[in-house]
Amino acid sequence: MKDVSAIRPFSMSFCVSMSFHRMEGVDGAEESDGSKTLEEKLVVAVRVRPLKPDEAERCLHCVDDKTVILDETELGRKDVLRQNRAGQRQFIYDVVFDEESTQETVYDATTRGLVRDVLLGYNATVFAYGATGSGKTHTMVGDPSQPGIMVRALNDLFLTINNHGHKFTVTMSYLEIYNENIRDLLNPSSGFLDLREDTGRSRNITVAGLTEVTAKSTQEVMQLLQRGNRERSVEPTAANKTSSRSHALLSVTVRRTAPTPSNGGSGSGQYQTRTCQGKLYMLDLAGSERASQTKNRGKRLLEGAHINRSLLALGNCINALSGGGSRYVNYRDSKLTRLLREALSGNCRTVMIAHVSPATGHREESRNTLIYAARASGISHKVERNVLDVSFHVSQYRSIIQDLRAEISRLRAKMTEERPASAIGNEDQEEEENKYATINDDNNNNDEQNNNNNEITPNKQIRSGHTVKQLRELIVSTFREQMKLRRRLMDIDGHLLSLGVEAERQHQIISQWESQHNRLYHRHTTGSDWMDNGDLNIHQAWSELSYIEREQERYVALRSATVRDLDNCRQRAALLENELPSKLDSDTEREMLSLLCRVHELEADKMALQGERLVENHELRRRGELLQRFHRQQKICEDIISRQRQLMEESRISLPGDLQDLYSQYQKEIHATSLSLDTAGVPYTAYDVLPPVNKDPDPLFETRLHTTTTQTQTASSQERERERHKRSGIEADLTLRTPTGSSTASYEWESGFPPLHTSANHKPAPLESGMRIPPPVLFPPITSSYHN
Numbered sequence: 001m002k003d004v005s006a007i008r009p010f011s012m013s014f015c016v017s018m019s020f021h022r023m024e025g026v027d028g029a030e031e032s033d034g035s036k037t038l039e040e041k042l043v044v045a046v047r048v049r050p051l052k053p054d055e056a057e058r059c060l061h062c063v064d065d066k067t068v069i070l071d072e073t074e075l076g077r078k079d080v081l082r083q084n085r086a087g088q089r090q091f092i093y094d095v096v097f098d099e100e101s102t103q104e105t106v107y108d109a110t111t112r113g114l115v116r117d118v119l120l121g122y123n124a125t126v127f128a129y130g131a132t133g134s135g136k137t138h139t140m141v142g143d144p145s146q147p148g149i150m151v152r153a154l155n156d157l158f159l160t161i162n163n164h165g166h167k168f169t170v171t172m173s174y175l176e177i178y179n180e181n182i183r184d185l186l187n188p189s190s191g192f193l194d195l196r197e198d199t200g201r202s203r204n205i206t207v208a209g210l211t212e213v214t215a216k217s218t219q220e221v222m223q224l225l226q227r228g229n230r231e232r233s234v235e236p237t238a239a240n241k242t243s244s245r246s247h248a249l250l251s252v253t254v255r256r257t258a259p260t261p262s263n264g265g266s267g268s269g270q271y272q273t274r275t276c277q278g279k280l281y282m283l284d285l286a287g288s289e290r291a292s293q294t295k296n297r298g299k300r301l302l303e304g305a306h307i308n309r310s311l312l313a314l315g316n317c318i319n320a321l322s323g324g325g326s327r328y329v330n331y332r333d334s335k336l337t338r339l340l341r342e343a344l345s346g347n348c349r350t351v352m353i354a355h356v357s358p359a360t361g362h363r364e365e366s367r368n369t370l371i372y373a374a375r376a377s378g379i380s381h382k383v384e385r386n387v388l389d390v391s392f393h394v395s396q397y398r399s400i401i402q403d404l405r406a407e408i409s410r411l412r413a414k415m416t417e418e419r420p421a422s423a424i425g426n427e428d429q430e431e432e433e434n435k436y437a438t439i440n441d442d443n444n445n446n447d448e449q450n451n452n453n454n455e456i457t458p459n460k461q462i463r464s465g466h467t468v469k470q471l472r473e474l475i476v477s478t479f480r481e482q483m484k485l486r487r488r489l490m491d492i493d494g495h496l497l498s499l500g501v502e503a504e505r506q507h508q509i510i511s512q513w514e515s516q517h518n519r520l521y522h523r524h525t526t527g528s529d530w531m532d533n534g535d536l537n538i539h540q541a542w543s544e545l546s547y548i549e550r551e552q553e554r555y556v557a558l559r560s561a562t563v564r565d566l567d568n569c570r571q572r573a574a575l576l577e578n579e580l581p582s583k584l585d586s587d588t589e590r591e592m593l594s595l596l597c598r599v600h601e602l603e604a605d606k607m608a609l610q611g612e613r614l615v616e617n618h619e620l621r622r623r624g625e626l627l628q629r630f631h632r633q634q635k636i637c638e639d640i641i642s643r644q645r646q647l648m649e650e651s652r653i654s655l656p657g658d659l660q661d662l663y664s665q666y667q668k669e670i671h672a673t674s675l676s677l678d679t680a681g682v683p684y685t686a687y688d689v690l691p692p693v694n695k696d697p698d699p700l701f702e703t704r705l706h707t708t709t710t711q712t713q714t715a716s717s718q719e720r721e722r723e724r725h726k727r728s729g730i731e732a733d734l735t736l737r738t739p740t741g742s743s744t745a746s747y748e749w750e751s752g753f754p755p756l757h758t759s760a761n762h763k764p765a766p767l768e769s770g771m772r773i774p775p776p777v778l779f780p781p782i783t784s785s786y787h788n
């Protein structure tokens with residue numbers, strides 16, 4: 001058995017030590033951690049299952065707790081194409097579990113830390129990947145004698161919660177994707193469920209109608225888990241007697257609400273509520289399978305096809321993500337990848353446990369899995385804590401409530417002054433006083449209820465109560481409708497903006513492709529054409545763009561309808577307010593209702609402001625992205641200039657006067673930018689000289705370059721000076737001078753580095769033997785000829 005403590009840093013660095021450290025903070029210290037964003041790498045573990053009695057030969061060996069060696073000799077002998085590469089192939093991962101590793105070891109090193117992270121408000125995912133029969137379900141679910149990760153994680157979660165004084169709410173859901181259909185494992189009778197994408201900024205994926213059960217104890221969740229597992233689609237196949245025919249996803253959400261000191265600090269005695277929410281996703285994938293090996297027919301064959309297709313989509317996402325930030329990642333190809341979108345690229349810590357069989361008979365599957373796992377090691381993304389800080393919203397509400405209070409005080413004073421005798425009749429003065437006292441108390445007792453019209457209007461106590469009540473109900477329902485419509489409008493605007501950003505991203509992919517291939521791409525290109533082009537990404541970008549355009553059209557239509565409804569609603573509200581004086585017989589009552597309308601107006605204005613802020617935030621983000629793109633382009637341009645200068649120097653190509661002018665202009669421009677940014681107090685890091693020629697500059701080289709540049713500039717300005725003198729008829733003997741005053745003729749290139757020549761007639765020195773002729777420079781293009 002492998003000793004957990006012997007496993008070297010992966011587990012410790014990522015899961016165990018980091019998380020234990022932060023866990024100390026569950027009692028408060030972690031608050032300083034705030035909503036820090038961390039760059040996280042997807043952690044990849046490999047587990048090798050034991051050989052079965054009927055599997056004699058092995059092709060896979062664990063060298064240590066990070067390295068696996070695959071023996072490809074046999075493969076090489078059979079496969080002519082791979083013969084050259086046959087031999088032993090080494091794979092290195094964050095952690096490798098050999099056949100003797102226990103369930104506990106695997107859990108400790110991969111998931112224990114994630115459970116603690118989730119309690120602190122991070123999202124985390126652990127998923128098992130591998131071919132059929134490689135041991136995924138054993139790791140994730142296990143059996144009563146050897147419980148797997150799901151059981152251990154839930155147990156651990158409740159144990160930790162019970163040891164802490166905070167208020168935690170745990171909810172869980174369990175689903176399976178079977179033949180591209182989603183089934184609720186906690187409520188299988190609900191039929192197939194749909195995936196929904198949030199219209200808001202987050203664009204979270206949710207499963208409509210999925211049962212979310214609030215669990216209170218370990219026992220309860222274990223029962224739920226067992227119930228779900230019994231519902232899972234499991235069938236015997238030739239490859240595995242208990243083969244899972246579906247992907248199973250267990251989601252556990254932990255919400256922690258804790259009072260934290262408000263701005264005045266704990267000393268002020270004021271507290272506000274802070275909520276942390278973390279999600280743990282545990283996923284047991286169905287295994288990839290080869291029809292030739294599984295000998296599946298009919299229904300099993302169809303299941304296998306669905307499984308393979310979704311795993312292929314997952315593999316494509318992994319490929320694209322591991323290739324760096326620029327590649328298009330298509331999550332839309334399967335429900336599995338749509339559900340895993342956040343785990344792979346969003347705000348989520350993710351551990352992948354790849355499973356392999358050591359048996360020679362499964363060499364090809366093991367090899368594929370090992371390659372996938374190695375690719376997935378290249379994935380990294382940003383993770384941040386989900387802290388829903390309510391203090392900001394509270395302060396917004398407070399200021400509105402303060403305004404309302406002032407309004408109410410004014411009205412109260414007015415009511416006392418102007419109360420007409422006729423309206424009061426013979427009622428007892430003391431009773432009247434009590435009425436106002438009731439209003440007063442209501443207003444003082446609950447600030448937030450001031451927004452709620454029910455608390456403001458003392459309709460029961462006002463003489464014309466029935467009319468007031470009816471009117472109030474009408475006004476309230478119109479107001480509610482307005483609010484609903486404004487919220488919808490806000491969501492639509494947010495969604496339209498996100499669609500716009502996404503469309504821009506797709507256009508970028510397309511234009512990159514077009515400039516690479518120097519031709520336009522036709523969106524009506526047929527499938528076989530793009531296959532011929534050998535570029536799947538461009539086709540995906542177009543299909544994504546078509547989808548976005550359809551969505552944009554739909555949302556624009558929805559927006560117009562909502563604006564129409566809102567206008568109607570506002571007109572109705574205005575009419576109601578205008579009718580008030582004729583329907584009521586007391587000035588005070590009119591004032592009260594008009595105040596009610598004012599409250600509604602304020603609420604409505606608040607919503608409008610929130611909407612505007614959302615739009616501004618989007619605009620800021622868009623501009624930020626644009627700026628980043630310009631910076632990237634600038635960097636590329638500078639690299640190109642440097643490289644070209646280097647090539648020119650190496651090839652002794654003379655620098656034409658107009659290019660020289662462009663260089664000086666560039667230098668001035670950079671200098672001016674640097675000055676203006678310096679004055680604004682912003683640190684500036686751009687070059688204040690022309691981009692360096694050498695990537696890895698040697699000091700001597702830099703000095704030479706500087707001298708050369710200065711010299712050529714001097715030469716150019718002297719050339720212009722000479723021209724000016726010529727035009728004015730003055731013959732002058734202007735000798736080309738170096739900055740130190742010596743003439744060019746006598747100037748010595750002590751280091752042997754050649755100067756940049758300024759004369760167009762200058763003939764470059766013959767190339768030394770073996771010197772490479774530089775390729776033609778393609779930037780910037782002189783003509784752009786696009787063809788289909």
Ligand SMILES: Nc1ncnc2c1ncn2[C@@H]1O[C@H](COP(=O)(O)OP(=O)(O)OP(=O)(O)O)[C@@H](O)[C@H]1O
Nearest residue numbers: 049050132133134135136137138240243244286287
């Ligand atoms: N590490 C292990 N130790 C002991 N037995 C194991 C181990 N891994 C797998 N097994 C056994 O191998 C068999 C196949 O494992 P399992 O069902 O977990 O594979 P799977 O990858 O989930 O397959 P499928 O994708 O077809 O569902 C089971 O009988 C399981 O108990």
